[in-house]
Amino acid sequence: MSGVVRTVLGDVPGDRLGVVDAHDHLFIRSPLLPGQELDDADDAAARLAAFRDLGGGTVVQWTPYGMGRRADRLAELSRRSGVHVVAATGLHQAVHYAPELLDSVRDSLAELFVREIxxxxxxxxxxxxxxxxxxxxxxxxxxxxxxxxxxxxEAQHRTGAAVAVHLELGTGALDVLDLLCGELGVSPDRVILGHLNRSPDFAVHRLAAAEGAYLGFDGPSRANHATDWRMPEALEALADAGFADRLLLGGDTVTPDTPGMPYLLRRVRPRLELALGRELVERVMVANPAEAFALRTP
Incomplete structure (x- = not known):
């Protein structure tokens, strides 16, 4: 039985999330992407509606503190669309922020994360x-x-929330687990590793899954990444090795031209169902995220 997931409209039993886009962005802004901000509320509403009409039930927005996440608009968008939205706290890589913003929060990050949760x-x-x-x-x-x-x-221990980790080009997964789980005592099933599709190293995937972490395959249809064409093979290898319960899928919309969340259901899901079967894909998009994003009482 899954626990509750904290959405922008309140806590929801995990088994009521429906089909989950486990990694996406309704809003995001970065100095690395000038002129490519996602900041249009009407566009966000349209994408949510399209996702809902294709059978989607929940979108997990990974946009953290200080990157234009527009948390003040998320509840309204969720209410209007009927799609659950999970918001993120946290902090991205330093290159995504002005130095003065980092200076203002560097000494109180854990308190910030806990307060926002x-x-x-x-x-x-x-x-x-x-x-x-x-x-x-x-x-x-x-x-x-x-x-x-x-x-x-520290925030995970105090709140029970999962830690979602952007892996740069899909690398460094085992280093992250060594620090978070080996040194800092975070349970591996509270860690979600993102962008593993960008580095299709099946040995690393299997080692990370064996530790108990969740593995996110996200950002479909990016021509400069090894994504769609290797994803069925990667998921099948992990499922065959006994790790079907560790897998998550997301759209990772970061610029206006990213296919994103509707594409995840309109094109990626049928392709994966053809290769892997509907039962496995449903597990990855419904049962697994209900467990991965649930709050665990610390």
Whole structure:
């Protein structure tokens, strides 16, 4: 039996989430993507409606603190669309922020994360985050990644929320697990590793799954990433190895031209069903996220 998932409209039993887009963005802004911001509420509403009309039930927005997540609009969008939305707290890589913003929060990150999960995000009418989003580095962990992962671990212990980790180009998964789980004591089933499709190293995938972490395959149809064409093979290999219960799927819309959440259900899901069978795909999109995103009493 799954626990409750903290959505922007309140806590919801995991078994009521329906089909879940486990990693996406309704709003996001970064200095690395000038002029490609996702900040249009009408566009976000249209994407949610399209996702709902294709059978979608929940979208997990991984946009963390300070990156234009527009938490004040998420409750209204969820209410209008009928789609559950899970918001994130956390902090991305340093390159996504102005130095002065990082200076203002560096010494109180864990407190910030805990407050946004338990009390609510500032400037909203009680919207609470249900997820802690942080990031690793390319094939390792830099000082900023270690700082944010340590804060995320403290917040996880205090709130029971899962820690979702951006893996740069899909690398560094085992380094993340060594720090979060090996050193900092986070249970591996409270860790969600994102972008593993970008580095189709099946041995690393299997080792991370064997530790107990959730593996996110997200960002479909990006021409510069090894995504769609390797995804069925990667998922099948993990399922055959006994790790079907560790798998998650997401659209990861980060720019206006990303196919995103409707594409996930309109094109990716049927393709995976053809290769893997409907039962496995339903497990990945319904049962697994109900467990992965549930709050666990610390």
């Amino acid at each position: 338990t009390a609510g995000v500032a400037g909203t009418d009680g919207v609470r985050a249900g997820l802690i989003k942080v990031a690793g580095g390319f094939h390792g962990l830099d000082a900023h990644a270690r700082l944010t992962l340590r804060a995320a671990a």
